[in-house]
Amino acid sequence: MATEQNEKAQELEQEQANPETAQTQAETEQTETEQAEVTVESLQAQIEKLEADLKLEKARTANAVYEAQKSVERIQREAEKHKEAVLEKFAKELLDTVDNLERALAAVGEEKTPFSEGVELTLKGLLTTLEKFGVVAVDTASGFNADLHQAVGIDPNAKANEIGNVLQKGYSLNGRLLRPAMVMVGA
Numbered sequence: 001m002a003t004e005q006n007e008k009a010q011e012l013e014q015e016q017a018n019p020e021t022a023q024t025q026a027e028t029e030q031t032e033t034e035q036a037e038v039t040v041e042s043l044q045a046q047i048e049k050l051e052a053d054l055k056l057e058k059a060r061t062a063n064a065v066y067e068a069q070k071s072v073e074r075i076q077r078e079a080e081k082h083k084e085a086v087l088e089k090f091a092k093e094l095l096d097t098v099d100n101l102e103r104a105l106a107a108v109g110e111e112k113t114p115f116s117e118g119v120e121l122t123l124k125g126l127l128t129t130l131e132k133f134g135v136v137a138v139d140t141a142s143g144f145n146a147d148l149h150q151a152v153g154i155d156p157n158a159k160a161n162e163i164g165n166v167l168q169k170g171y172s173l174n175g176r177l178l179r180p181a182m183v184m185v186g187a
Contacts, residue, residue, distance in 0.1 A: 088173055091135045095171055095179060098126060102169075130171075138170035138181045148172075150180040158186025 101123040108116040130136075138148045140163050148170060155164025163183045170181030 084174075087133060088176075088178060091130065091133070091171070091173055091178060094126065094130065094135075098123065098130070099168065101126065134174035135171055135178065138172055138177070140166050140170075140181050140183060144183065144185050148177060148180060149183045149185075151185045152182050153184045154187045155184035156187070158184070160186050162186045 101119055104119050105116060105123065108119075140149065144151065144161050144163055149163065150170075152167060158164025162185070164186050165184040166181060167184065168179075168182040171178045
């Protein structure tokens with residue numbers, strides 16, 4: 001019997017609660033509709049703000065990409081300059097060896113010995129290697145050029161402004177003067 005009374009009490013409570021629940025649900029739906037209207041407007045404003053932020057971030061990203069590309073190009077230019085400077089320094093050091101091998105051949109003269117042939121082949125190989133990397137001898141047959149030749153004396157047997165005697169060969173590296181040719185010039 002107590003169980004039946006408990007069940008009836010619960011049913012009565014549910015019936016009383018249902019009209020309140022229905023009223024509460026109606027109020028909630030009305031509030032949600034009002035909030036939905038406000039929320040749509042605020043969402044549109046938020047979308048516009050986010051679109052503006054997106055444009056700004058796209059511009060920043062494009063600028064960062066541009067700066068990165070410029071940095072890479074600058075680093076490549078600097079690396080190329082450094083490579084050229086190292087090659088130039090190395091080539092200048094090798095020119096002393098070329099000069100010494102040429103002096104050895106000049107000292108031997110016309111006599112062909114296995115030693116002189118070995119020195120000649122070594123000189124030829126060294127000059128070939130230097131040419132592969134852009135080191136070539138400066139032309140002394142076309143007359144005196146102050147940009148390529150260094151006049152160290154006067155040769156009485158040479159014509160005016162002509163090279164009479166070459167004391168030391170000059171070399172250029174990829175079109176830039178590496179070492180001027182030391183020459184005697186006619187007066």
